[in-house]
Amino acid sequence: MRGLCTSVRLSNADRFRSTYDRFSLIRGGSIDLSKDEDSGIALITLNHTERKNAMSGKMMCDLADVVTELESWSSGKGVIVHGAGRTFCSGGDLNFVKQIFSHEEGLEMSEFMHNVMTRLYNLPLISVALLEGVAYGGGAEIATACDFRVMSDQAKLGFVQARMGVLTGWGGGTRLVGIVGRSNALKILTSAKVMESHECKRMGLVDEIFPEGGSSMALTQKWLQQYCVTDSSLIQSFKTVVANADRHLDVLMEERKLFSQTWSSDLHIQAMKQNIKH
Known part of the structure; x- marks a missing residue:
């Protein structure tokens, strides 16, 4: 796979x-x-x-594609x-990661996901990540792109990137x-510690803890509904005001550059060979 960074003539959109076009084939x-x-609430699975x-x-x-569709959901x-399957996300699929292992391809993937995560973060909708099972690595990063996080009391979350010799690549x-x-x-990033729900709550990383079981989704929907009682146009305006007050574009560019330097490093290569389990 040829890295995007080899072509400086392409615009951001290109x-x-x-x-x-290439990632969709993997x-x-x-x-x-x-x-x-009726409720104005969407579900991303x-x-x-x-x-x-x-x-x-x-x-x-x-x-x-999902984020693009939600950006224009007026109601x-x-x-x-x-x-x-009652687990959030274990990060990047190693079968995919092994196919994009150069510095240029790591930067390309990071740039793509920064775009998607920033747009998810800025959606004119109130977003909640429901964390069950595990949220590791990139899964933990996806959770941070939501306005709120709620967590099963048996779930675990870990920014385990340091164990893999790499930085956070998705912002x-x-x-x-x-x-x-x-x-x-x-503390969270450098220790690469896998944290249980109550430690996440104590640190302010999650907003609510629900009992493990079949009612997690219903409880999350009920929890979200308390912030969705007014008209959709007003909710979207409030969310846009809040999102506009919190711009990270310059900082994300630096994080992306640092991530790409670690992506094809010896530390990351050795960690991949060891097939480390978290």
Whole structure:
């Protein structure tokens, strides 16, 4: 796969389209969207259960399409992001990662996902990540792109990138600082600790903890509804005001550059060979 960064003549839109066209061919799983017009609440499902919903190239492209559709949902109020099979997301699919292992391709993937995650973060809808099972690596980064996070009491979350010899590649490091503060973000990122729900709540990383069981989705929907009681146009305006007050584009560019330097490093290569389990 030829990295986008080898062609400086492509515009941002052209680079995004080029990446999309090639990543969509790297199959595995899907991102599914359902919209309830009555409640104004949508559901994004990360669906790759045989790999704990790890993100393939195709899933990254699916997510881009889902975000595009939600950006123009005029009657929408909120969106819940969750994983199929009662687990959130274990990060990037290693079968995909091994196909894009150069510095240039790591930067390309990071640039693509920064675009998608920033647009998810800025959606004019109130977004909630429902964390069940595990949210590791890129899965934890996806969770930070939502306005709120709710968590099963048996779920685990970990920014495990340091164990893999790599930085946060999807903008999660920058967003994490805004959620938990500088000191806690450093602790979380450098320790690569897998955290249980109550520690996440204590640090301010999650907003609510629900009992493990079949009612997690219903409880999340009920929790979100309290912020979706007014007209959709007003909710979308409030969300846009809040999103516009929190721009990270310059900082994300620096995070992307640092990530690409670690992507093809010896540390990351050795970690991949060891097939580290979290």
